[in-house]
Amino acid sequence: MVLLAGLLVPGPAITFTQTRKPADFVNPFIGASTSEGAAGIYHGLGKTFPGATTPFGMVQVSPNTITGGDNGSGYSFEHKTIEGFALTQMSGVGWYGDMGNFLVMPTTGPLQTSSGKENGAKGYRSFYDKASEKASAGYYSVFLTDYKIKAELTATPHCGIMRFSFPRNASSRIQIDLARRVGGTSTSQYVKVVNENTIEGWMKCTPEGGGWGNGDGKADYTVYFCAKFSRPLKDYGVWSAEIPDSWSRKREDVESMAYQDLVAKAKISTGISSSGKHLGFFANFNTEEGEQILLKTGISYISIEGARNNLAAEAPDWNFEAVRLKARQQWNTALSKVKVKGGTDEQKTVFYTALYHTMIDPRIFEDVDGRYMGGDGQPHISRSFTKRTIFSGWDVFRSQMPLQTIINPSLVNDLINSLVTLADEKKFDYLERWEMLNSYSGCMIGNPAISVIADAYAKGIRGYDIKEAYQLCKNTAEKFGNGSRGYTFESFGIANTLEYAYFDWCVSRLASDLGRAEDAAKYQLRGQAYRNIFDPEVGWFRPKDKDGNWELWPEEGRLKQWYGCIESNPYQQGWFVPHDVPGMTQLMGGREKVVADLEQFFEKVPGNMMWNDYYNHANEPVHHVPFLFNQLKSPWLTQKWTREICARAYKNKVEGLVGNEDVGQMSAWYVLAAVGLHPVCPGDTRYEITSPVFDQAEIKVGEHSSKIFRVEARNNSPENVYIQRATLNGKPYNKSSIDHSVIVKGGALVLEMGRIPNKSWGI
Template identity: 70%
Template sequence: MIVKQIQLIIVCTLVCCIHRAAAQSPADLVNPFVGASTSVGAAGTYHGLGKTFPGATTPYGMVQVSPNTITGGDNGSGYSYEHTSIEGFAFTQMSGIGWYGDLGNFLVMPTTGPLRTQAGKPGSQDGYRSNYLKSSEKAAAGYYSVQLSDYKIKAEMTAAPHSGILKFTFPANQQSRIQIDLARRVGGTSTSQYVKIVNDSTITGWMKCTPDGGGWGNGDGHADYTVYFYAVFSKPLRHYGVWSADIPDSWPSKLEDVTSDRYQQQVGHAAILNAVKEKEGKHLGFFTEFDTKEGEQVFMKAGISFVSMEGAAANLQQEIRDWNFEKVHSRARELWNRELSRIQVAGGTKEEQQVFYTALYHTMIDPRIVQDVDGKYTGGDGKVHTGSAFRKRTIFSGWDVFRSQMPLQTIINPSLVNDLVNSLVTLAQEKNKDYLERWELLNAYSGCMLGNPAVSVIADAYAKGIRNYNVPEAYRLAVNSVERFGNGDKGYTPGNLCLSYTLEYAYTDWCVSQLAKGLHHPDDEKKYALRGENYKKIFDADKRWFRPRDTVGNWLPWPDAGRMTAWYGTMESNPYQQGWFVPQDVDGMVALMGGKEKVISDLQSFFEHTPENMMWNDYYNHANEPVHHVPFLFNRLGKPWLTQQWTRAICRRAYHNSVEGLVGNEDVGQMSAWYVLAAIGLHPVCPGDTRQEITSPVFDKVSVKLEKGSFTIKTINNSPENIYIQSARLNGKPLNQCHIDYREIAKGGMLELVMGPAPAQQWGIN
């Protein structure tokens, strides 16, 4: 008997050990290749696919060490999976954006043989770019590697928040090299560069990027920043130099100019200046040459700063002090596991867990930190400031992220929301602007997209008790924003984008009314609440839908395709899609549209006509943001089981663990944040309102870490078939409504959901 008990204990122990060995950390479940394509052909639309990058970074890190396969075109991440060659590994990247993109600075490339000074076009043999072995390409949270087949070099990289390190395994060669294109920029070129030899292993310098050099919006986004670097090589600088292309002052340097044959020929014939100790120019590169033995590893590490060369040096010296690549990689994994563990899920399939943690990973790239390790950052006034009360952050893709990304952060990372609001408010002060920017990039007021999304973020933060910023100043700027950009005396914004502008402006007017209410400004509360109803002024009772007006109030001609007509009064959508955006007054919207039953029928048709793969389409177009709240409208219409049905369908059909796993641009975390919230069973309809809609979770158990305690969502009998909520309990008490207040989540507790295969039409309709 005792022997059998011992045997049983041994077996159980072995089973537990095997189980623990098989268990994966959140970082292990991340696949950075998800969405890493800009392919128009694969997407079926000019918007392309996810436009993410696969390289190494850390949560909200300043540095992203990532492969770049292309400079031209609408390739904001600098990389697309179907490309077959790599032009280098840059230290800065943007995630999931179009509009030509920006960053992609400090492009490092290991090479052998004769020095070439231009990257060359894909498919050509006239540059330093290299074909690569696709099967060798590997990416994980904080790590990337690939085999460059033209040079027989293995490239590996990892990152720290302000720095990165690359490991190159060379073949035997008398002319091996690391070269750095200092002019390179994803959407154009840096307009001037500087490099200096510090000692026999170190260089430092900067790259100035202005609108004249293209970049964000090919210059129209007003991006104006300087990247400073401090780079150290493991092999001493013995044979080194600078290449300098003679670019005439009269030549423009926007994207189409930089990628032209004329410009590239000039770069290809750049002067090679050996042993130069210091150089400033318009199109510079640096190289160091050495001989290598077969399999010899050569390292390069660099710190990046947007403040100074001294800041770049301090960033590197604090984060990467030696050549221990694995130590840096291990630390990056630790940082990712710590952040990704803010939400822990159990159940679901392996792919669903991979999709979830990859999505959560993508929500943790921006808004990134932009201050150095000593707290210094460059402000909107061009002066150096030191952050103490908050961490300076950048890249606020407002029109996208106010819908899901920032509401997600209010739950899992409220300090980040405080940082962002502080960053936007102080930026306005530094730039002497009396309004909040809608799409901020490295202090630029880019003016990209529409609406007043920063007002939404502030209203949502304030309503949820996130208020560690200058609240009176934030309110003043919010008021000024809606006054400067709003529906004006007409109560609507006339013209070809009338629907999108008018509906978005009406919503943020309502947001100001909510702020005014909280701050006890009754006159403002009433004023902006009334403006929040201005959506009614563009509803055509004859057509029973929203319709654009001209400046004198006449309806614009109704097209043959009616509300299905793309760009008819709308931005990147059609009236059928944009018309649902009245989150602040769903009841009023429903009344205009003919009542609940008519709206429910129309919404059902909206979803049922959506293609199975949910790629870009004229119905529920999950690839674009205006419809992201629409599945949750069924909760407001007394049909919560339809919200449950369609959110589970979207999670299943629009997200996959593959390169094509995002049906549209990632948009700086928005696409992924939608999945994270929907998959755990919560999502708002109206940021600024603390009501959170309850839907069908993908997972059996979800635990969300809070600043104090945790909030758990537990399902019983959950499965791919049992997608409908039958009953619910909140902290042990029956819950008969399909929504929960943010405050209930923030104070911690447990939501239990019993699931079944058929709609429970009596639950959640209160």
């Protein structure tokens, strides 16, 4: 357990009677806070959720403590009440979030139809015993003190299983808020009692109801459900709030007291099925002390029939413990793709929780029969891949997807197929940068899907229509790019110009691999566009206006947040020329000057590595920067600083992530760095070698291969962070990088570690 503000943070449930397995080290509470105060910035902390899920599963059944605000996971550890347990969650996102659908709450006493507020009107939410809260891979439990009910959650890929242990009470209840949605509300719902144990229905979520980006993310999806109660439904009904047609239903409207008052006064009807704008369902029971009632629910994004089939296939009986055990086994299998030895239990908990967080998205978007809802609103069947969703492009192209190219290449293949088929279904001629449940949200900047495709193809992951994928890459680069000016002058001129230049290079790389020499030359030249916004007078990148004039240089210089940049400053964003580090170095005044500047960039970082103006690990633009030292012939500085980041920015506690998890990116950085490998430039097959956290890491390459690539750090310790010498498969190795093709063949990279830098190794 971990002490946080006077509270003990529950760690993973551990079985001490047997050898500890990877899943035993998972602590889902790491990063599970949205607190702006603790983060010192409006972005908040990790924004992860602590509930139960399976590797890349459609369902994430988790406690929710808040509706509204910038609380993408729906949960924040410091909140004192729980408003219910939802079946779908997002991991580590800002922009108000979405999902949090099918909110279930066990209660006793009079029926209340509004959840109430964390610090206001009570509603059906409940205080809970913090010490009782437990979470592990595939399981969550908590005791609701207002109702004296123990809630337990587990999951299958398409189903959530909830077990509630009630007190002796003649007015026990399970109620389901069908309107609830993390960033707003579902705009219409339907529920029907099918038989004495089963309800079915759907919840339609549109931009008018807020959600992703408070509607700006254009999320438009329907969640279908089939839910079965372990006790017969004899006393049941619905509540329906009559929302006026004239009322807006965005996030801020749903949060308002007027809206909540209307929900609190919802009309209650018994024994009927219903459709409406703001529905809930309830079932009353007379319970004995400790009596358990289970609710199992299958969901689908295509049909009620799909939800019904998913439930029948994955949860045919009422054996909660069997489902929980299977979920844990699935996590052990998934997490065993990387086995680490050495290090402390604390470091292993951080590592395996990070690996766990990289295996939530991109999640399954198809039913057990392969059917999925297409971008055209029509049903489709995946035939040669698994349809997936949630592509946080601007974040995950940097570390998350490169990690998956090693340990889950078919997942990357699935994602590319999913993005390509989505463009076809929508009749769009370009790739989306942040896809969510078929929506082209346009969130963040750049063309990250191009990077993922170029990286995959270069690494031999090619199970998709490359002709169509390549054309979409070209179209995307033409639609969103630096254009005829050779730079972007509108908002975020530095960030956009640099990132578009990199993505153009990715197109060039892909064109070259495909033998398209003319395209390769064209986009190679466009990849040099970063040079167009480097101002020798200030010695750094500087935005231009539409006429080519420099924008006014700020008083703070390159430390000015948002000056030509998104979520960063020029000092942070300016290092993003991953495809041409020599060219960038020459512009900046040569190797010695750049190394000195980079050392300052790291030395001025606060001890806790929280949000700052220098190396800001809390946000993605700098994630490749520690590895630049390798390419600047100072690899010992990469070794020094990656070990520092691993130790200072990742902890086994709620504040264990210094920034948003961002759908696996923050954790993937740690996984790669901790085993001693990380790319600077996805699309290139080169990984930088750095100082491993663990004495040994065995990486299982691919899904169905028995090949293992082992990284061994001999004489490793918190003090011995510097590589003295190395061998690869028994032969001396003096490079500070290694190619993907070498890793996936299997083998052993052995590093001898020491306290003093060896400045002749890896140069």
